[in-house]
Each structure stands twice: as C-alpha cells, then as structure tokens.
Amino acid sequence: MPGLVDRLTGLFSAGLAGGVDLKALISHGGFPGGVHPAQMKHTAGSPIVRSPLPPRLILPLKQHIGEACTPTVEVGERVLRGQKVARSQGYVSAPVHAPSSGTVVAIEEHGVPHPSGMGRQCIIIEPDGLDEADESLPPMSDFLDQEPAVIRERIRLSGIVGLGGAVFPTFIKMLRDHHHPVETVILNGVECEPYLTCDHRVMLEHADAVVLGLSVIMHAVDAARGVIAIEDNKPDAVQTMQKALDDSGMGDRVEVRVLPTRYPQGGEKQLIQSVTGKQMPAGKLPLHIGVLCQNVGTAKAVHDAVCLGVPLTERVVTIGGDAVPQPANICARIGTPVPFLLAQCGLEDLSGIRLIHGGPMMGERLPRMNVPLVKSTNGLLAMRQETLYSEHAEEEPCIRCGHCVEVCPAGLVPNELAWHCRNDQFDRGQEYDLFDCIECGCCSYVCPSHIPLVHYFRYAKGQVAHIEKERAFAELSKARSEARDNRLAREQAERAARRSKVRRQAAPAKAEKKDGGADSAARGGETSEDKS
Amino acid sequence: MSLLISSPHAHGGDTIRANMLSVILALLPAAGVAVYLFGWLALFLMVLCMAGCMLSEWASLKMMGRPVSRLGDGSAALTGLLLALTLPAAVPWWMALIGCVAAIVLAKQVYGGLGHNPFNPALAARVVLLISFPLNMTAWIVPMHAPGFAAALPLDLFDFPTCWQLFWLGPEALGKGLDAITMASPLGHVKTEWSRGVGAIEALRNYDYSYLDAFLGREAGSLGETSALALLLGGVYLMARHTISWHIPVSFIVTVYLLAALFNAVNPEHFAPPLFHVLAGGLMLGAFYMATDPVSSPVTPRGQIVFGIGCGILTWSIRTFGGYPEGVMFSILLMNCAVPLIDHYFRPRVYGK
Numbered sequence: 001m002p003g004l005v006d007r008l009t010g011l012f013s014a015g016l017a018g019g020v021d022l023k024a025l026i027s028h029g030g031f032p033g034g035v036h037p038a039q040m041k042h043t044a045g046s047p048i049v050r051s052p053l054p055p056r057l058i059l060p061l062k063q064h065i066g067e068a069c070t071p072t073v074e075v076g077e078r079v080l081r082g083q084k085v086a087r088s089q090g091y092v093s094a095p096v097h098a099p100s101s102g103t104v105v106a107i108e109e110h111g112v113p114h115p116s117g118m119g120r121q122c123i124i125i126e127p128d129g130l131d132e133a134d135e136s137l138p139p140m141s142d143f144l145d146q147e148p149a150v151i152r153e154r155i156r157l158s159g160i161v162g163l164g165g166a167v168f169p170t171f172i173k174m175l176r177d178h179h180h181p182v183e184t185v186i187l188n189g190v191e192c193e194p195y196l197t198c199d200h201r202v203m204l205e206h207a208d209a210v211v212l213g214l215s216v217i218m219h220a221v222d223a224a225r226g227v228i229a230i231e232d233n234k235p236d237a238v239q240t241m242q243k244a245l246d247d248s249g250m251g252d253r254v255e256v257r258v259l260p261t262r263y264p265q266g267g268e269k270q271l272i273q274s275v276t277g278k279q280m281p282a283g284k285l286p287l288h289i290g291v292l293c294q295n296v297g298t299a300k301a302v303h304d305a306v307c308l309g310v311p312l313t314e315r316v317v318t319i320g321g322d323a324v325p326q327p328a329n330i331c332a333r334i335g336t337p338v339p340f341l342l343a344q345c346g347l348e349d350l351s352g353i354r355l356i357h358g359g360p361m362m363g364e365r366l367p368r369m370n371v372p373l374v375k376s377t378n379g380l381l382a383m384r385q386e387t388l389y390s391e392h393a394e395e396e397p398c399i400r401c402g403h404c405v406e407v408c409p410a411g412l413v414p415n416e417l418a419w420h421c422r423n424d425q426f427d428r429g430q431e432y433d434l435f436d437c438i439e440c441g442c443c444s445y446v447c448p449s450h451i452p453l454v455h456y457f458r459y460a461k462g463q464v465a466h467i468e469k470e471r472a473f474a475e476l477s478k479a480r481s482e483a484r485d486n487r488l489a490r491e492q493a494e495r496a497a498r499r500s501k502v503r504r505q506a507a508p509a510k511a512e513k514k515d516g517g518a519d520s521a522a523r524g525g526e527t528s529e530d531k532s
Numbered sequence: 533m534s535l536l537i538s539s540p541h542a543h544g545g546d547t548i549r550a551n552m553l554s555v556i557l558a559l560l561p562a563a564g565v566a567v568y569l570f571g572w573l574a575l576f577l578m579v580l581c582m583a584g585c586m587l588s589e590w591a592s593l594k595m596m597g598r599p600v601s602r603l604g605d606g607s608a609a610l611t612g613l614l615l616a617l618t619l620p621a622a623v624p625w626w627m628a629l630i631g632c633v634a635a636i637v638l639a640k641q642v643y644g645g646l647g648h649n650p651f652n653p654a655l656a657a658r659v660v661l662l663i664s665f666p667l668n669m670t671a672w673i674v675p676m677h678a679p680g681f682a683a684a685l686p687l688d689l690f691d692f693p694t695c696w697q698l699f700w701l702g703p704e705a706l707g708k709g710l711d712a713i714t715m716a717s718p719l720g721h722v723k724t725e726w727s728r729g730v731g732a733i734e735a736l737r738n739y740d741y742s743y744l745d746a747f748l749g750r751e752a753g754s755l756g757e758t759s760a761l762a763l764l765l766g767g768v769y770l771m772a773r774h775t776i777s778w779h780i781p782v783s784f785i786v787t788v789y790l791l792a793a794l795f796n797a798v799n800p801e802h803f804a805p806p807l808f809h810v811l812a813g814g815l816m817l818g819a820f821y822m823a824t825d826p827v828s829s830p831v832t833p834r835g836q837i838v839f840g841i842g843c844g845i846l847t848w849s850i851r852t853f854g855g856y857p858e859g860v861m862f863s864i865l866l867m868n869c870a871v872p873l874i875d876h877y878f879r880p881r882v883y884g885k
Contacts, residue, residue, distance in 0.1 A: 032883070037542055115537055194542060269883060282884035360542040367537070383541070390541045396605070397647035399548055402777070402831035411882040415831060416875065433882045441540030448546040449647075455538035 031270040033409035034262040035442045037361060039233060040194040040320070048201050048316055048329045051344060056105075057125045057335035058372035059085065059096050060112045064161040065168045066092030071123055077104050080134035082311050084157075085123050094169045094375075095159045098134075099313040099333035102127035113338075113357045113374055117367035125335070139309040143216050148176065151220040151306055158305035159312045159375075164188060164199075164266065164295035165358055167376040170302065173292060174220050182221040183290035186275050187214050187299055189230040189237060190259065190266035193359025196379040198316040199296050201329045203230070203237040206300050207244035213299030215250060216306050221292055226254035227275050228296070231261040263361060264440040268293050270409055282436065297378075317373060319345045321381035323353050336373045338380060347382055354388045356381040361441045365390065396449040404443035404453060410436045414443035418453045421460035426467065429460050437461075548646075551826075552606030554775045558766030559613055559821065565762045566755040569675035570621040571689030574755050576699045578616040580625055584632030585612030592641035607646050611635050614654035614821060617756025618814065618861070619661075621689075622673040622714060624702055627665055634660040651868045652825045655861050662861075670857075671714040672752035687713055717752045719813045722804055723857035732804035746811040757814040767820035776824040779836035780843075784819040785810055787844025795852070809848060818860035819843075828868045835871075835878035842867045 062068035069086035079085055079098040086096040102125045110122040140146055140154065156171035176182070187210070191199040203210060214226050228245075230238050238258055245251045259265055259274050269280050272291055280286060286293055294302075297315065304310040313334055320327035325346035332341055339350065347353070356363040359379050373380075385391055404414035412433055420428040434457060443453045566574040589608035593600050615631050635657035640649045662669045676689050687706070689695055697705050703713055716724065718741055725735035745751050749759025756763075770776045792806035809815070814822075823829060823843050830839050843863045850859025 032880075035544065037544070279884045282882065284884070356539075356541055358539075361540045363539055363541065365537040365539075365541065381541075388541055389543045390538065393543070396548055396602075397645065399551070399607075399647050399826050400829075400831050401551065401826040402833075402836075403546070403774075405831050405880060406777070406833070408880075409883065411880040411885075413832060413875070413879055432879075433885075436882050436885070439539070444540050445542065446544050446546060448548045448551055450543065450547075452538055454540065458538055 030259065030262065031265070031273040031409055032411060033407045033442060034264060034270070035407050035445050036261070037194050037263055037445060039261075040360075041197050041200070041233070042195075043197045043318055043320055043327045043329050044200055044234070046197070046201070046328050048198075048205055048331050049344075051330050051332035051336060051341060053100055053127045053129060053131070053333070054336045054340045055126070056337065057099050057102070057127060057333060058110050058337060059099070059123045059125065059335045060110075060372065060374055061086050061096065061121045061123065063096065063167060063334070063375040064092075064094040065166065066090060066094070068121070069093060069096055071107050071121075073104050073123065075104050075107055078102070078128075079104060079125060080132050082137070082313060083134040084159075084311075085125075088156075092169055092172060094161050095157065096123070096334075097159055097311040097313050098125055099335050100125070100127040101130050101132040111368040111371045113364070113366055113371045113377065115364040115366065122372070135309070137305070137309040137311065140306050143306050144219055148174075148220045148222065151216060154306055155220075155302055157311070158301075160298065160301050160305055161312070161375050162295055163297035163301060163315060163375065163378065165362070165376050165378050166268075170294070170298055173287075173294070174217065176221060177287060180287045181290065182223045182287065182292045184225045184227060184276065184292070185214060185218050185221065185223045186271060186291060186293045187226065187228040187296050188266055188268075188271055188293055189228055189234070189241070189296040190271060191234075192231065192261070192263045192266040193361055193363075193379070194263075195320045195381055196318045196359050198318045198329055198378050200234050200237055202297050202300055202316055203234070204240050207240045208248070209300045209303040210241070210296050211244045211248045211250060211254075212307060213301070213303035214254065214294075215248070216302050217292070217294060217299065218253075223292065224253065226250070228254065228256045229259055229271055229275055230256060231265060232258050233261045264409060264438070264442065267409065267438055267440060269438065312375065315373070315375065315377070317341070317377050318379045319382075320379065321356070321383045322387055323347060323382040323384045332373050334373060334375055338371050338373060339369055341373065341380065342382055350382075352385045354383045354385050354391060356383060361445070362439065390452070393450040393452060395451050398449050398451060401448060403446040403448070407442040407446050409440060409442065410438055412437060414453045414457075415451075418451060418456045421456040424463070426460055426464050430464065434460055434464070548605045548607070551775050552610045554770065554773055555821065556606065556610050556613060558770045558775075559617065559756065561762035561765045562617060562756040562759060562817070563613070565749045565759040566617065566621075569677060569749065569758060570673060570755060571676060572692055572695035573621045573673070573689055573699060574616075576625075576695065577619060577621065577623070577628060577755060578613060581616035581619075581628055581632055582609050582612035584629045585609065585615065585636050588633050588636035589641070592637055592645075596641065596645070598645065602646065605646065608636060611640070611653045615657055617817060618654060618658045618754050620669060620672050620714075620754055621675075622671055622698075622703070622710065623661075623665075623668050625699060627661060627668060630664075631657040631661050647827055649827055650871070651865055652822050652828045655822055655865055658861055659865065668710070670720065671710050672717050672720075672754075673713055674715050675750065675752055675758070677750060715752050717813070717857070718746070718808070719851065719857040723851075731801040732808075733801055736804070736808065741808070743807060743811065746808075754814065754817075757817045760811050760816045763816035763820055767816070770820065770824075776820070776826075777833065777836065779833050780823045780829060780840040781819040783837045783840025784823055784843045784847075785815065787841045788815060788848050791845065791848040803852065809851065813851070813858040814860040815847065818847075818864055822860075823864050823867070828871060830871050830874045830878065832875060832878050832880055834880070835874040838874050838878055839867050839871065842870065 067090035070089050071086045073085045080101045083098045084095050085098050088095045105126045106124040109119040112120045152171045152174050160170040161167040189199055189203050218226050228241050242256045245254055264270055273279050278289055301312050316331045318329050328345050350369050355366045357366050398415050408414055417432040437457045439454050441454050585608045590603055615635055635653040639651055639653040639656035643649045703710050721739045722732050722735045747760050751758050771778055788809050789806045792809040795803040796805050830836050846863030847859040850862055
C-alpha cells in the first residue's frame with residue numbers, strides 16, 4: 001500500500017511538473033515556430049586547439065553540393081600543402097586541396113561521413129611531416145582594388161563551400177545578377193544547434209579575419225550593408241565582433257545584430273526573416289530580396305583564401321557528446337580521421353558509441369566510425385548508445401496535440417504530412433507542401449508521441465525523387481523508342497520509294513520486250529508503298 | 533540496431549502521459565467542488581468511472597492484441613474522470629458503467645484506439661446515456677451547501693452509509709423517490725418556463741438565481757460542471773503549461789457571450805442574459821476540457837478558432853431553440869464531425885507562399 005501511494009504521488013508530481021516546461025520550449029516572434037532545446041554548449045569556453053598531423057589524410061572527392069571532383073594527381077606523386085589534388089567537375093562543384101605535404105598513397109573507395117555508410121572515391125595522402133606549402137596563389141592584400149570577378153575566381157579556386165553545414169559552393173552564391181543587386185550581406189553567427197560552439201570560438205578568436213572576410217564578400221557583390229547576426233546566448237562574441245568592427249572602421253556599414261536565442265534561427269530562411277523582417281518567397285533565392293547569407297566560418301575561409309592565399313584545407317570542429325571525456329573545439333586538417341580526433345578528446349574505446357555528424361537536431365548518425373573530417377563537419381558528437389534519444393524512441397499513436405504545427409518554422413501541418421508520407425501517398429504529401437520542409441526537427445523534438453516525423457519526410461522526399469527519376473527515364477525511353485519506330489518507318493518508305501522508282505524506270509524497257517510485265521511491276525510498287 | 537537513424541537526436545521530453553496527467557490535475561479543483569457539493573456520491577462515481585474506463589481499455593487492448601502498457605498513458609483514466617464529471621450525482625452505478633464501456637469501447641477502441649477517435653469519448657458516452665436514460669440523466673440531486681436550498685435538503689451526502697446505500701441501491705432503498713431528492717438545473721428551469729410562456733428573466737427570478745452562486749458552483753448540475761471558478765483555475769493551468777492553447781476555449785466562450793448579448797439586447801425579457809449563458813451548464817467544462825481534446829479537435833490555430841466559434845453558435849442555438857436545455861455536448865460532437873474539413877481548409881500559411 002505505501003508503494004501504491006508513492007506511485008500515485010509520483011504520478012501527480014510528474015503531472016505537475018509535466019516532466020518538462022513546455023512553455024519554455026515553444027516561443028513566438030521573429031520567424032514563425034521554433035523551439036528552445038537545451039543548449040549543452042559546454043565547449044563555449046574552450047579555446048580552439050590545433051590538431052597534430054594525423055598519419056593519413058583521407059580526402060573525399062565530393063565534399064560539397066554538386067558534382068564530384070576528378071583527381072589531378074596520381075598514386076605515388078608528392079603533393080604540397082594547398083596544392084590542388086582534384087579539380088571541379090561541372091559548374092556546381094569545388095576543388096579539393098592537399099591539407100599537408102606528403103605522398104598520395106592511394107585513390108580508392110573509403111568510408112565518408114554519410115548516413116548510408118557507403119563509401120566514396122577518396123585521395124589518401126600520407127603526410128611527410130614537413131608541411132611544405134604550395135604558394136601558387138598569391139595573397140591579395142589589396143582586394144578592394146581587385147575586380148569582383150577576380151575575387152570570385154580566387155574563392156572558387158580555393159575550394160570554399162558554405163561551412164555552416166550545407167556546403168554549397170560559395171562563389172556561386174556570390175555571382176552578381178544585375179536584376180537583383182545584393183543590398184545586405186548577413187553573416188550567420190547564430191549557431192543555434194545545441195552542443196556546437198565552433199562558430200562561437202571562431203568569432204572570439206578570429207574576429208578580425210571574419211570582419212575582413214565580410215568586407216571581401218561585400219566588395220565582391222558590391223553590397224552596401226552588412227549584418228553580423230549573433231544569438232543573445234553569446235554575449236562575448238557580440239562584444240568581440242563589435243570591437244573588431246569598430247577597429248576595422250566598418251562600423252558605419254556593418255552592424256552586429258543580437259537575436260533572441262531560438263532554434264532554428266541559423267536556417268537561412270529563418271535568419272533572413274529575423275534580420276530583415278521579410279520572408280523569402282517560396283522557390284526564390286535570398287538574392288531575389290537583395291540578401292546574401294554566409295556563415296562566419298566561411299567568411300574566415302574567404303579571408304584566408306583572398307588575403308593570405310591559403311585555400312580551404314582546415315576547419316574548426318566541436319567535438320562533444322556525453323561519451324567524450326574532454327569535449328573541445330579543434331582546428332583540424334580536412335581529411336583527418338574521426339577516431340584520431342576523438343582520441344585527442346580522450347575517447348579511445350568506440351564500442352557502444354553512436355557518432356553524430358553535426359548537431360543533435362539536424363546531424364546525421366554515422367554507421368561507420370572510420371571516416372574523415374570533411375568540409376561540412378561542424379560538429380562530431382559521440383553519444384553513448386543508452387542515452388541517445390533517436391536510438392530508443394518508441395513511436396506511439398499521434399494524439400493530434402498540434403504542437404508540431406505550432407513549432408514548424410515552415411508553416412506546415414507535420415502530423416497530417418507524416419500520415420500521408422507513412423502511407424506512401426506522396427501526391428497528397430506534396431499537396432501538404434512536403435518540399436517546403438527544412439528538416440529542422442522541431443516537430444519531432446516536441447512530439448509527445450515520439451513520432452519520427454522528419455524521418456518520414458526524408459523517406460517521402462527520397463521516394464518522390466526516385467519516382468520522378470524513373471518517370472523521366474521512362475519518358476526518355478518512350479521518346480527514344482518512338483523516334484526509332486519513326487526512323488525505321490521513314491527508312492522503309494524511302495527504300496520502297498527508291499525501289500518503285502527504279503522499277504518504273506526499268507518498266508518501259510521491259511514493256512518493250514514483253515507486254516503485261518509493266519502491270520505487275522506497277523502493282524508491286526503500289527503494294528510496297530501501301531505497306532509503308 | 534535501431535532503424536531510426538534520422539535526426540533529431542534530442543527530444544524535449546514531452547509525453548502523452550504527462551499531457552493526460554496534467555489534464556487530470558487541472559480537473560482536481562472541479563472534482564473537489566463536486567465532493568463538496570455531492571459528498572461521498574461524487575467520490576464513488578468518479579472512482580467507479582475511472583476504474584470502469586481503465587478496465588474497458590485493458591480488456592479492449594487485450595482483445596485487440598495491443599500492448600497493455602498503453603493503459604499507462606492515462607487517457608482512459610482521464611476519460612473516466614471526464615465522464616464522471618458530466619454525470620448527475622444520482623445516476624445508478626450500472627448506468628455509469630454502461631457509460632464507461634460506451635466511452636472506451638464504442639467511441640474509442642473500435643475506431644483504432646487513442647488518437648483515432650473522431651468524437652470525444654466521454655461526450656459520446658454521455659449522449660448514449662442521455663438518449664437511453666433521459667429521466668436519470670436530467671435529474672439533478674439537490675446539492676449540499678447551496679444557500680437557497682439548505683432548507684429543502686432531504687439528505688446528508690456526507691453520511692457514508694446513506695450514500696453507500698443510495699449509490700448501490702438507488703433512492704428507493706432510502707424510501708425516497710428520485711423526484712424527492714432532485715431538482716431542476718437553472719438551464720432546465722428556464723427551458724421549462726419558456727414552454728409555459730414565461731421569459732428568461734422572470735424564470736431566473738423565480739428560481740432564485742444568483743451569478744455569484746453560479747460562479748462559485750453552488751447550484752444544481754452535473755458533478756463537475758457547476759463551479760466556473762474551479763474550472764477556470766484548471767483551464768488557466770493547462771494554458772500556462774501549454775497542454776491546450778487559448779484558441780478553442782476563448783473563441784467558444786466569447787461566441788456564446790456575444791450571441792447571447794446580441795439577442796438579450798434585442799429582447800431582454802425573453803432571451804437569457806449573456807453572463808448567465810457563460811456560467812450556466814457545462815460551458816466551462818466543455819470549453820476547457822472537452823472541446824480541447826486534442827484528438828477530436830483541429831490542430832491548426834486558425835482551425836481551432838473556427839471550431840470554437842462553431843461550438844459557440846451551436847451551443848447557444850440549442851439552448852435557445854433546441855429541444856434540450858443544454859447544448860454544449862451536442863455542439864462539441866457536431867463540430868467534431870467537421871474537424872477533418874476544418875483541418876483541410878484552415879492550414880497555416882507556408883513560409884514564403
């Protein structure tokens with residue numbers, strides 16, 4: 001009986017506290033929707049440390065959105081730090097550079113950070129420890145006198161992609177369109193994902209480089225104004241950036257904008273609305289409302305490429321998660337194996353560990369551990385299997401509480417959408433604006449039934465893409481087969497026409513020899529023509 | 533290895549159970565008032581209904597081969613409590629049990645269980661009972677502590693043996709007819725007087741109606757519907773905790789108030805005043821706890837406002853022109869039917885569209 005009483009009081013106190021302060025989770029203002037996940041930014045005070053050179057560097061040929069690169073080196077060749085080892089293939093692409101001097105030991109398939117666990121072609125370099133630099137790209141200290149096109153080309157050649165995680169080639173975003181001039185460049189220092197602090201530390205420790213990078217970008221797109229957007233959970237970064245701006249004399253054109261902390265403010269669409277108050281029309285680019293967004297880390301990379309002549313060969317990554325004894329912000333070469341980085345944070349034994357590439361809200365769980373750090377790696381979270389939510393979530397029926405609708409920053413009805421996606425009703429799903437979902441995870445985060453909504457949306461998007469591809473292929477095959485039929489018929493007709501012509505020419509000659517032959521020849525000609 | 537490798541890998545910690553428990557918690561003040569007014573009878577009825585609903589849920593889950601652990605989500609217990617609070621204190625125990633089975637089996641599990649019921653289970657069960665047993669379902673036992681009726685009080689409801697007998701054996705066991713211990717509710721009284729050609733104001737005067745009593749709950753009615761104050765307290769807690777949003781209750785109550793005010797202004801003698809409508813019957817209980825049932829109400833904020841307005845119009849119309857004195861239950865059930873349509877047409881604006 002006392003046990004029962006305890007249980008009952010436990011139940012009621014659970015109801016009282018509700019287990020959670022929902023009101024604090026859901027907030028309004030700025031962009032619609034959003035949540036307040038636990039910050040977990042334990043590494044905010046840890047200065048960036050440089051990782052030593054790993055024994056091997058693994059460079060995937062595709063580290064960006066777009067086409068994979070083609071290697072320009074051969075196995076056995078010696079490469080220098082900053083030397084281009086793979087050139088971009090196609091327009092939307094970014095080249096890859098050797099992060100240190102050494103020898104190319106293999107060009108083969110190797111595991112890469114991808115949720116499928118599939119491998120990709122990689123260039124594998126064994127560093128020689130000399131770290132000799134390739135100095136083919138001279139620094140442009142006078143970038144304000146350079147043509148924007150020259151700066152853009154430098155950024156393209158330096159392999160710079162969006163370092164916030166989307167890895168879209170930066171030079172493409174900076175192309176100028178005379179119908180849509182860029183008025184404002186927004187530097188994204190929001191870093192709304194829990195755990196991640198790499199952008200925060202970059203702002204604190206490389207404020208001058210970030211400001212110079214911003215001025216390079218503003219010059220390249222001829223923008224009049226700049227905004228550095230930072231959430232109010234990083235007051236030190238706000239101060240440092242403001243000071244760097246004042247020191248650089250750009251204070252009159254660029255402002256630091258402090259935004260109330262809310263996830264997913266770092267999403268491009270959400271950030272643009274928070275800063276400008278305007279929503280980007282669906283299917284349009286930021287450019288169409290005169291805005292260009294870049295991550296602060298990207299701004300620093302632009303600075304390095306333009307002002308120092310150093311291509312993108314390293315980045316800052318936050319290593320955290322409850323399985324990591326000493327979480328840290330590490331500046332590591334692109335291509336450094338992840339276990340090598342984890343070991344630096346005191347995590348050697350990887351059994352029972354789940355690795356998340358990115359933050360806990362949008363990051364991907366990696367089925368393989370032996371993968372390299374790539375350009376998109378802003379965080380590596382090693383979680384103990386027992387504590388990882390996505391590992392244990394048990395789906396219960398939807399009670400239609402509507403919390404997902406409230407928090408969706410895209411204005412969707414996630415519960416209805418998930419229903420259609422789960423039942424493979426993809427046309428209905430698209431009616432419910434499936435492709436406007438930004439996969440931020442707010443809906444799954446607040447769902448009391450633990451429904452993996454984002455999982456269903458990703459599945460449906462994949463299926464729709466697959467169906468579209470098949471349909472396009474079928475259309476193509478149909479067109480091809482029709483073209484072939486037409487060609488065959490045409491050829492047959494031409495042949496028949498030729499034949500009858502020959503016979504008609506031959507007929508008078510025959511007729512002279514023997515009467516009646518012309519009739520049958522003419523008849524044969526007709527029938528062959530009829531056939532065609 | 534779990535199939536779910538998709539983000540997010542974090543969760544806010546909200547659960548179905550926490551939501552259900554918070555509603556049960558929010559209903560405690562109203563349940564307290566019920567005990568204060570109807571003594572042991574209220575307690576018996578609430579315990580019986582909660583047990584009956586949980587038992588029905590357990591049996592259904594068992595028969596359908598679903599995990600019995602789902603009983604722990606608290607939804608059946610909540611339905612039981614809600615059902616009890618909508619019943620008159622004098623219903624026989626077996627009638628309450630029929631209500632429990634109707635709520636859980638008929639209105640919920642045959643549709644597929646939690647999350648799939650188109651109607652609010654407690655209200656659907658109440659309709660079943662009202663249609664099957666109209667006499668018992670409209671006989672309101674004279675409450676304790678109601679100043680106007682203190683003299684008329686025929687029973688001591690805080691006396692355990694009396695209530696025990698009354699609960700299991702009915703009023704006949706005490707040598708009293710049902711009529712002897714029951715009275716009309718204010719809404720029922722107004723309706724009866726109307727049929728005799730007496731206007732609402734006159735009817736309320738001869739009923740000895742007081743706004744304060746109605747607000748505090750010292751009047752005849754179903755167990756949990758009498759005290760607007762207690763229900764408001766719980767409602768505010770639910771909104772503060774974000775279990776329910778303001779859209780449905782506010783639009784529901786405001787619509788009833790405005791409609792009543794409009795007609796009252798046109799003909800004050802015939803139509804009841806707006807405040808009477810807001811405090812009377814099950815409006816507060818319905819608006820805060822029944823219409824907001826997440827499963828059977830719209831999910832979008834705009835849809836919820838439309839839903840609330842619809843409930844308000846129907847409630848006032850049924851009370852004023854319908855055959856029943858009270859319309860909250862029917863209005864909510866009717867609007868439940870419209871939920872898929874409302875959800876389809878009142879979606880939020882998609883970003884950038």
